[in-house]
Amino acid sequence: MLKRYEVSRYNFSDNFSVKVNLARGYRAPNIAELSANGVHPGTNIYQIGSDQLKPEFSLQQDIGFVYSSKYAVIQLSVFNNTINNYIYNQKLLGVNGQDSILVPGNQTFQFVASKANLWGGEFSVDLHPIKPLHFENSVSVVNAINKGTDGKAVADSEKYLPFIPPVHGTSELRYNFNLEKSGIKNAFVKVQLEYYASQNNVFSAYGTETPTPGYSLFNAGFGGSITNKKGDVLFNVYVMGNNLFNLVYWDHLSRLKYFYGDYKNPGSNDNPREHGIYNMGRNVSLKIDFPLSYNLKKSS
Known part of the structure; x- marks a missing residue:
């Protein structure tokens, strides 16, 4: 549940405006966070819930600036969000300081809460x-600090919240056009560069999370609508290519990053315990959709 209050919005001119907001949020822990106790398919983890979790409460302030003209649209927004009882996943260790393994091939995690x-x-x-x-x-930036619980100091290895996205930027050059005489409209062709910075602000305690190196992906695509002589759309077609240079990389938020290649003996010298599954390589997709038009009016 999120309640948002618009404190102020002011238009300095037809081109420039500022908006300030204050939001109060509430979220109760879900059933998995409260009662999970088993292997979570597709994540390589044994998940344990906690019936001691309390609802999350947040207070967020944000301010945004927008400048718009005939040749440019520039936007800047910043936010600050304070959360009580923030729920996140933390890795568990056994009494010997090694990973707690309840089911072979699966790491054990438990939901915990903090400011x-x-x-x-x-x-x-x-x-x-x-x-x-x-x-x-x-470009987008998120910083997340673990404030701990009352009366408990936060170690350096627990300073940051786990699984926070790194600095992310995109640059896209797109050209839109119509070829009405050829039966093509709303067409476009584009090239795009996605940039992800390295993420070193991690929750390293207990081996919960590891740093991830940065990477850049090159994407491209084109598409448009095919029409009949009346100008009605017959179908839309899109061709998109992602990671065209077939870069090998890990997404910092991907659980697949923590899969091990050797489940029977992940710490062996022959197959050291390292990240096992990369993200998708070169991927080209074709999409065709046919719009449906119909009239529900009854004939007279």
Whole structure:
């Protein structure tokens, strides 16, 4: 549940405006967080819940700036969010200091709660020197600090909250066009670069999380609508290619990063305990959809 209150919005001119918001949020722990006790399929973890979890309460402040003109749209937004009883996953260790293994091949995690502070922002620029040409750029940043619980100091290895996305940026050059005489409209062709910075602010305690190196992905695509002589859309077709240079990388938020290659003996010298599954390589997709039009009116 999220209650948002718009404190102030002011238009300095037709091109520039500022908006300030205050939001109060509430979320009760879900059934998995309370009562899970078994292997979570597809994640390589044995998940344990906790019936001691309390509802999350958050207070967020954010401010946004928007500048819009004939040739550019520039937006900047920043936020600060304080959360009580923030629920997250923490890895469990056995009495000997090694991983707690309840089911072979699966690491053991338990849901815990702490005070947290998250802040960051997003900056975007859309330049269009001519109407059909767009050069869109954006960057987003999230920082997340684990404030711990009352009366308990937070160790350096627990300073950051786990599984927080790294700095992420995109740059896209897109050209929109229509070829009505050829029966094509709402067409586009684009190239895109996605950038993910390395994420070193991790919850390293108990081996819960490890740093992830940065990477860049190159994507491209084109598409449009095919019409009949009347201009009605017959179907839409899109061709998209992601990671065209077939880069080998790990997504910091992917659980597959923590799969081991040797389940029987993940710590053996022949197959050291390292990340086992990378993210998707080169991927080209074709999508065709056919719009449906119908009239529900009864004939007279």
